[in-house]
Amino acid sequence: MTSSSSIVIVGAGVLGLCTAFELHRRGRSFLVVDPGEANASAVAAGMIAPAMEAAIDDASPERAALFRESRDLWPDFAQAAGIALARRPAEWRGGDAAVIAARMRALGFQASLNGDRVVTDEDYQVNPGQALAAMKAALSDAVMTGRVEAVRRTGGGWRVQTDRRALQTDAVVLATGAEGAVLGLPQAVRQQVAAIQPIRGQIGTMTQALAAHVVRGPGAYVAPMGTGVVVGATMEPGRRDTAPDAAAGERLVQAAWRVLGRTLEPLEIEWRAGVRGATADGLPLA
Template identity: 50%
Template sequence: MVIGSGVLGLCTAAELAMRGHAVTVIDPGGPNASSIAAGMIAPALESLLEDVSAERAALLKRARDLWPAFADAHGVRLLREGAVWRGPRAEAALDRLQALGFDTRPTPGGLITTDDWRVEVGAALKALTRAPGVAVVKGQVARLVGDARRWRVEADDGRVWFSSTVVLATGSGPPVPGLPDRIAAEVAAITPIRGQLTFVAMQAPARVVRSPGVYAAPCEGGVVIGATMEPGRRDLDPDPVEAARQVASGLELLGEAGEAGATRVGIRGASADGLPLAGASGEPGLYVALAPRRNGLLMGPLVALVVADGIEGREPAADSAALDPLRFA
């Protein structure tokens, strides 16, 4: 049973179902951070923006490399268009990305990398919910009760499910009542990061365009321009002043005109080191798939692999230690 229907929960459910497990996903309903994301699978430009180590960049690239097989297995259309970077010090950015091993070449005013891909988020999430062996039910989990054999999952409307294995994929939400104290404390320590983006109707660019502080990602009918990173905030009301600033920056980046549409807000969850928490929680039958910061799509198949291997008792994947939920204990 998977509690949560964001990208980490759905990737994990699809991976488990592909291995022959019957999986129930409890979807709390409403938007989540995954559903309002721009769809970027971007190890290169995320590595540049976050100024990560060579080891972290290599991990992000390995996570990206799982996507082609994962997408093929689950009917997700993977768009390998690359991404453009425009901004100051483009030559230094090019040198940095090449030093990290990314395929990058200069362009007028910036650079292009073939190592960043994307998906259409809505279509991708829908495809994962339709994976054979995955059943999605709407519900709010009110309480978890565990013993040595199984978990009792109680919904707020009185429904009850029993499962020997539960995967906690609740995003930036508060701890589910009934979680063991140690796990509840780890969930409570996840930092919420508010993100806001705005749809703009216009001729979409051929690929994602990014610069410091703003991106424009193609989507049906135009682009989405985003996204803020506001740690510690959980409020979901759009900020019209920030939206106007964001749209102006995005249109300047593209050098085009467009008509601003709806602004959406989501809350990401982040661990202390910015990598997801994925794998065994230390409690029998309880696993977690949480806190990918703004790289939920990029890390989704790797998180799914790590969690599914743990459930099946397989030899841990090479990158599982980096995502170990117990690494901060």
């Protein structure tokens, strides 16, 4: 059986679903192929953080402007997609607070400094689980469960072979994160896919409401999530395993308590790990 749509999107993480929803808003014909497995988008704190990320990474003015412009697209998109967008303060706590505040201000972000704390109102947050579910619900039948096995050029289009059926399409969007290249891709595309680096990240979730807004500091962050918080996160380039690492979790917990200024308490934490794809310069790849 073969069906057709003008665009096939391979992958149903945040990038695949955001691409699909934007095409939906523009009235385009598309189909998302969702492998149905847990992806890195669900193992995240959902921070849309141009001010904090720019300051922590000591970003260039051009990079900071890209971060800000990306954030500014979110309110309209979130409202259209039914995504709950939290617009609350974000805080940095640590001995280098003055440096963080100075970098934010130099890049045009608002920041207030009080001792070893920096607070900005420029960062947002979403709940990844709610965001992914909202987009899938909005896209409805345009999301099919399956795994792409191969692609093949057919005249001016593509034949996408899944484990369920063949799809005929004018264009293919790969939103497969750190996964390997699909069989049949052109050499130039395979080279781009091969350049994507896997980065393993581990986070922990707790039911206790330890923070009312995102709190970051050396070695960890604590961010509200549902009725509890998420604690994160490791960044381990080159790793593809997703089994939680107890030692890494212990280090994150100790750093989180230091950030919060609290003594270590025995709390129940659920650890998860995901693998996302990254480019050498940290910028989007199209």
